[in-house]
Amino acid sequence: MQWSDYTNGERIKILRGKDVTQAALAEMTGLSVVTIQKAEQDKQLSLNTLMKIANALGVDTSVMVGQQAPRRAMAQSDRTMMRTLSQTVHDTAAGLLPDSIAMDEAAAVRHGIDRCWNLYWKGHYTEAGALVVPILPQAAAYLREQPVGGQSCAWGLMADAYRLAAYVANLMGARDLAYSAIGHAQTAADRSGDExxxxxxxxxxxxxxxxxxxxxxxxxxxxxxxxxxxxxxxxxxxxxxxxxxxxxxxxxxxxxxxxxxxxxxxxxxxxxxxxxxxxxxxxxxxxxxxxxxxxxxxxxxxxxxxxxxxxxxxxxxxxxxxxxxxTEAARNRYAMDKAMAQADARLWDASLDTLEKALVEAPVWARHQALPGVIVQKVGRASTARVRRVSALIGVRPGVDSGFAPATSRTAL
Missing domain, CATH: 1.25.40 (Serine Threonine Protein Phosphatase 5, Tetratricopeptide repeat)
Structure with missing residues (x-):
């Protein structure tokens, strides 16, 4: 079933997912629970209501009305982070910094960037992206206060922060933002004086x-x-x-x-x-x-x-x-490659053992990966009973590799 085949109400319910209740969505939007219920039942949905819900769920209105499908594997928290990250990247590049921004020393900004990389290599991409949001304007504020001729270190920090934003965006499938962020990173890198x-x-x-x-x-x-x-x-x-x-x-x-x-x-x-x-x-x-x-x-x-x-x-x-x-992310990726090799060799049970172990140990990381779904589809041809259990971990149906599935439960293929 294609995204455009759903009604507006069904799309709201799918985007809301299991993590956000109707009451929580009502609080996020400032609407009543009754209004949310009517919207999901397609009984009443004004443009103003639709826009408030879209903003709360972190999606464009084009997604809400079925003109554009949401990115698979993205939970509501992912979408909110990505929307905020996008705004921060574009605003910072335009020199629009928050009025409340305070300049931190280079060591503090560097510490924040290092924390981001640690989260990234653990496979905690949403947390890493969320941490880039305050770091980018802090790095820009530090750059702004440096004298001409003494900005090399600051440009290096800007390059690192933009590169992190690009990596998170690229992994999340936000290709336009990834291109934009890596372009800003290149400009900063060229001014850093760092080989x-x-x-x-x-x-x-x-x-x-x-x-x-x-x-x-x-x-x-x-x-x-x-x-x-x-x-x-x-x-x-x-x-x-x-x-x-x-x-x-x-x-x-x-x-x-x-x-x-x-x-x-x-x-x-x-x-x-x-x-x-x-x-x-x-x-x-x-x-x-x-x-x-x-x-x-x-x-x-x-x-x-x-x-x-x-x-x-x-x-x-x-x-x-x-x-x-x-790192955790590197171990998990190796497990996926190992499971794929075993599947290619028709070692179905060994492949499922490897895959299931990785999915259980790193469910958040796996949610943003393509290979788990690909492996399940390949192993699914063996029609083993265990395939159904592993499929449930990543929210795919054995033997089915097309059509839309709720964004909160589908691997990013």
Whole structure:
């Protein structure tokens, strides 16, 4: 069933979801519960009421009237965060800062940005996006107070904050906002005087391109970003190795999506060499890399290339007790790649075991991912009874891969 096939009242009820009661929505809008009930029953819905409800639920009125479908997998809290984040990005870029904004020192802004990255790599994307909202104007206020010629640090903070906004928007499927935020990040990075900043932003833009199916552009930009910061191993700092390793590994990911096996092989060789040089996992500048990251991401690359046997061989060589070195998001992504490889090999029960464990341990993270739904559809062909239980965890129906499902329960495909 398509989004436009629902009535206005049904759309309100779907968007409200299980997290927001009619009474709560009434309080959010300033309307009475009776008015909300009538609106959901299609008995009475004025334009003023519709606009108040749309604003409270964090969607455009075009979504409310069925002209545009909502983004799947987004709960009401996600939509509210994204709307506020969008306003903040555009207002900050236009120089429109809140009257109440107080300038924090650079260390305080940096601490806030680091907290955002920690939330992001834990898979808490809504919380990370919500924290970017106050950080962006704080960074802008700090920039405004710096003397001409002494703004390099402030521009670096602005680049980081905008890049975070772009990452959250891109993951949430808000492509226009992702393009806008990464563009502002690029402007700030170019003024930061930091040799790593432009490459970090360029890699972020390549990721936006990748999710927008612009594979050629993504590969060109990812390659350039990696080459621009390639260090000399003999004197490279751990920060340089971390940033370079994550960049060259991402270039391998993009090349795998294009099916370029030779280029993938070249990049993975450099990725493995960098990881070996580092000796362990490290985080720096919103990136993370190390030998375990290189090994686990190689599994996803093999899956993308259709090399199921190779992916399973790589999985067998990765000790489970070493996965704790990864961030939560990285561990979860590896679990999805592992489950997909097992599904491709028709190891249905093993795939469901891997998938179910990840879904139970990280339900919030999984809600924003595409692979769980894809894996369920693939394994569903086996018609196993367990598929129904795993499907319930992500809100998809076994064997069904089309049509609209409520945004609060459907994986972002």
């Amino acid at each position: 790593l900043q432009p490459a970090l932003v360029a890699s972020g833009r390549a990721w936006v391109y990748l999710r927008d199916a612009r594979l050629g552009d993504a590969l060109s930009l990812a390659e350039k970003a990696a080459v621009d910061i390639e260090p000399r191993f003999s004197r490279a700092t751990m920060e340089q190795l971390t940033v370079y390793g994550s960049h060259i590994n991402f270039a391998a990911v993009v090349a795998s999506r294009r099916g370029d096996k030779d280029l993938v092989k070249s990049y993975l060789s450099q990725s493995n060499a960098t990881g070996a040089r580092m000796g362990g996992e490290h985080r720096a500048r919103g990136t993370l890399f190390g030998p375990m990251t290189a090994d686990t991401q190689a599994v996803g690359i093999a899956v993308a290339l259709g090399q199921t046997g190779k992916a399973l061989d790589l999985i067998r060589g990765i000790p489970e007790d070493r996965l704790s070195a990864l």
